[in-house]
Amino acid sequence: MLATALFWTSHLVLLSLLIQTLEFIWTYRSWANDGIWKFTTLKSELEKIFPIGKIGIRLLFSPLSIQLLLALRILVIGHAFVRPNLVSFLVLLLSHLILCWRYRGTYNGGSDMITLMTLIGLAISYSFPEGQPMRAFGLFFIAVHGISSYFLSGVYKLKQASWRDGSALALFLKKSWPRPVMKILSWGALCFEVGFPLSLVNLNLAYAFIAIAFFFHASNAAFLGLTRFLWAWAATWPAILFLTAYLNGIS
Amino acid sequence: MSESSSDWYEVSFQQPQRRFLVFLWNPFGNETMARYNLLEHFTQDLEAVKNYEDTEVLTSFKLLQNMAANEIQKIEKDFKKYKFKISLNDEDDLLISDWYSR
Numbered sequence: 351m352l353a354t355a356l357f358w359t360s361h362l363v364l365l366s367l368l369i370q371t372l373e374f375i376w377t378y379r380s381w382a383n384d385g386i387w388k389f390t391t392l393k394s395e396l397e398k399i400f401p402i403g404k405i406g407i408r409l410l411f412s413p414l415s416i417q418l419l420l421a422l423r424i425l426v427i428g429h430a431f432v433r434p435n436l437v438s439f440l441v442l443l444l445s446h447l448i449l450c451w452r453y454r455g456t457y458n459g460g461s462d463m464i465t466l467m468t469l470i471g472l473a474i475s476y477s478f479p480e481g482q483p484m485r486a487f488g489l490f491f492i493a494v495h496g497i498s499s500y501f502l503s504g505v506y507k508l509k510q511a512s513w514r515d516g517s518a519l520a521l522f523l524k525k526s527w528p529r530p531v532m533k534i535l536s537w538g539a540l541c542f543e544v545g546f547p548l549s550l551v552n553l554n555l556a557y558a559f560i561a562i563a564f565f566f567h568a569s570n571a572a573f574l575g576l577t578r579f580l581w582a583w584a585a586t587w588p589a590i591l592f593l594t595a596y597l598n599g600i601s
Numbered sequence: 602m603s604e605s606s607s608d609w610y611e612v613s614f615q616q617p618q619r620r621f622l623v624f625l626w627n628p629f630g631n632e633t634m635a636r637y638n639l640l641e642h643f644t645q646d647l648e649a650v651k652n653y654e655d656t657e658v659l660t661s662f663k664l665l666q667n668m669a670a671n672e673i674q675k676i677e678k679d680f681k682k683y684k685f686k687i688s689l690n691d692e693d694d695l696l697i698s699d700w701y702s703r
Contacts (some may be wrong), residue, residue: 373628386639395660422648452626452662454642457635475647571623575616 351601355592356475359492359585360434363468364427366581367442370465371423372448374416382413382415387453389413396451411452419445436476443469460499461582467495468585486596496586497547500563504543508574513540523573543565549590556594562585609686612672614640639664640687644695656696670703 374381381387389412396407411416418425423445430438446469450462475488512518516532519539525532542562567580595601607701614637616630643661650656669685686697 373626373631376628377632380635384665384671386636386671391663391667392660401684412613453635454639454664457638458631460640571627575627575634577622577623577625577627578631579623600678 351592351595352405352483352489355489355588356434356472358588359468359489360439360472361431362581362585362588363465363472364431364434366585367423367464368427368448369581370578371420371427371580375420375567378417381416392452392454395454399451403453416449416452419448431461434476436470436473436516439469439476443473458576458578460503461576461578464495464499464586465582468492468582468589471495471589477596486592489592490596492586496583496590497549499583499586500546504540504546508540508544509579523544539566550597552598553591553594553600556591560590563587610672610676613666614634636668639668643687647695653699666698666701669698670701 379385381389383389389408392408392411393404396411397404400407400410402410423442424437426441426445443466446462446466450457450466455462471488471492473488474491475485478484478487507513507518510518512521513536516529516534516536519536520527520532542559546559546563548558556559563583564580567576569582570576571580612686614633616633618628639661643659643665646659648658650659656662665685665687670683673680673683680703682700682702684698684700687695689695
């Protein structure tokens with residue numbers, strides 16, 4: 351069970367990172383010298399944050415460095431697909447942080463954060479030798495972050511009147527469906543998110559919550575274009591199933 | 602707005618037309634979201650500043666300046682000067698910038 355969960359978590363996050371990397375290459379203009387996130391605009395702020403000198407900042411964040419970093423990521427992802435290992439996940443973790451800093455943490459917010467947590471969890475797991483039960487710690491870390499991300503997002507929305515009456519959802523979807531329909535859909539999403547920790551009760555519930563999660567993220571991808579969120583969170587699901595199985599004494 | 606025109610060009614944050622592959626591939630949609638997040642980031646930064654001079658030094662403002670210049674260039678290739686405004690809706694202007702050289 352541990353090896354299977356680790357395999358699926360690793361491969362889903364690698365798929366997610368491969369798509370992200372290819373998308374960064376495709377939208378090269380946004381971080382090139384004449385793009386919105388051009389290096390000349392960001393470098394003085396980066397120099398204040400990281401005391402590694404102007405050369406160090408250029409080596410990490412210039413357009414040429416980002417190009418090389420993205421190329422390196424593709425190679426590392428390819429290698430890790432065949433043979434997941436600690437060094438690969440540490441390189442991917444560091445490169446993910448560099449890209450987040452390059453975009454000042456605003457690229458795709460939540461999906462960047464959950465990807466970061468998944469990479470940290472996998473680095474923890476792969477820091478233990480193969481076959482060691484301690485490898486489960488990394489998966490527990492990922493599962494806790496996955497579950498709490500749904501729960502906290504639900505609690506935050508529950509506090510907003512606009513989510514409780516469905517108007518926030520109507521605004522997001524840009525649909526003028528009848529108010530009661532929006533209210534039902536909105537409460538459906540709220541109940542799913544706030545109720546997600548119940549997935550730990552037993553495996554059947556966990557599978558049910560993950561099936562709803564798939565539908566939830568697929569709808570967000572279709573209606574709102576949040577594709578990164580689907581793959582970023584999908585990588586946490588095997589870890590959530592593993593934690594539920596562990597808590598219920600299933601090995 | 603550029604020096605040679607008297608109209609504001611509107612920057613769209615609409616997601617591009619989506620197809621089945623959207624579950625795998627949406628580079629420009631994700632970039633649009635990043636641009637929108639940048640705008641949100643700026644409105645948060647704006648709460649902490651008192652005057653326009655302080656606003657101009659914000660990195661989020663400079664990035665929005667880049668965004669405005671990029672958007673104008675799509676319509677007017679050879680513009681020299683430009684300004685931009687940020688509106689919460691069609692009526693309330695959060696900020697109208699000075700004129701900037703390209």
